[in-house]
Amino acid sequence: MCGIVGLFLKNPRLEPQLGALLATMLETMTDRGPDSAGFAIYGSPADMLKLTLRGPDSATLAAVVAALEAATGQAYGAEARDTHIVLSVPAAAEEAVRDWLCAHAPGIDVVSAGRRMEIYKEVGLPAAVARRFGLAGMAGSHGIGHTRMATESAVTTDGAHPFSTGPDECLVHNGSLSNHNDLRRRLRRAGLSFATQNDTEVAAGYLTWRMREGASLRQALESSLDDLDGFFTFVVGTETGFAVLRDPIACKPAVMAETGDYVAFGSEYRALVGLPGIAAATVFEPEPARVYVWERQ
């Protein structure tokens, strides 16, 4: 099953409300995915690289960050939200910070990296997950959320969406891929690394690889139709873009709404009901095997 929601704002006046709108959408999709939930939020661009870390609890995370700051002699302006913490790291120091975490902080994961994107995900009901991280108070230009009903791997935070395999890139998925093991091997040979055995992470890695090779978001998704085997509805975020793709059989549901102010995605129309001006929105079902992309100017 699983539920997906996404909101891409065209009108900057709605940006302060992004988190509140997304939280309502996410909670409505609880019936489709009560096991875990997660979301990516694209806030204002930072000069530094934002690294979102996840740990077992806030005290452990605070201690790790204090040790990291002491070891590197730098402060990273850490902003803690429950089991996640966001560090602002100079781009040049990213590798050193990652290396230090890898060596000294087992059990702490880097969930996302980017100038604008932060990712939060946890096991539990979507409303509880949104509340723990204060989603309703977050601002931004676009966001993507996922509620998971686990089928292909265990109910763990590692298996929660969104998955991110490149800076400011994230992907959520409803469905299951059947050729992810083979594709993961091929992508590893191309230099990508994967944190889980999850099929969705491979789809995210595939897009990262294509875009790294020079493809646009649209081109990367178009080629995924040839290279990914299985069922999928994807919603993808990049620093400036928002995209939707369904497999050619269109096994998994999808509804979209567009107004002059926003583009919204929901696994079901119910998720879109709370959006401003929805009664006058163009509501449509995205066609199978057709790539939809919106880019911020």
Added chain:
Amino acid sequence: MPSFDLRTSALRELNRALHALPPDTNETHWTIANPDGRHAIAVGLDAPVSVEIDGHVGYYCAGMNKRASVVVNGNAGVGVAENMISGFVHVRGDASQAAGATAHGGLLLIDGNAGARCGISMKGVDILVKGSIGHMSAFMAQAGTLTVLGDAGEALGDSLYEARLYVRGTVKSLGADCVEKEMRDEHRAELFARLKQAGLAGEVDPGEFRRYGSARSLYHFHVDNAGAY
């Protein structure tokens, strides 16, 4: 004229009230506000009443309908009018996948487009779509008619039995055992009757349609195919 606002009344209450209607009820026109994409609105009706829903509905709206007229002033989710027995279901917007699935009778009219698998396993219903339909429509369709003013997606009429498919626009591809057939007078008359039922008599020319149906080569086991099993 009973009316329900689904933001203030429970959906279960509405369906229960509709199911309790006696055949000779005087409450013959029901209006429903704020459906907000809820699933299973006005399912299982069995009375000659009309139900008007103002907004988009979720899955299985007007499923199993018998005798009632249900109008959706918006889009419908998966499986609108699935397993309809008789009556009339009218979607003024688009319908999602599996519209009219397995339906035995009645008329399903869709003003916009219908998604994939429209009329899958239909068993006697008449479906008329003013827009286009998605892939695998009329899969294993057994009886009834599917009339499409727009185009049809891939694999139209795959493994078809005896339903008749009339398409005015292009057909991306035909499914296994579905073939184009000659449009004879009886078919033009049938198509005219369907168009008339949908209020399109005189507006749409039956001569612009092509007819598709079963080649009937999958009906019986063929010994040459024994190796395939």
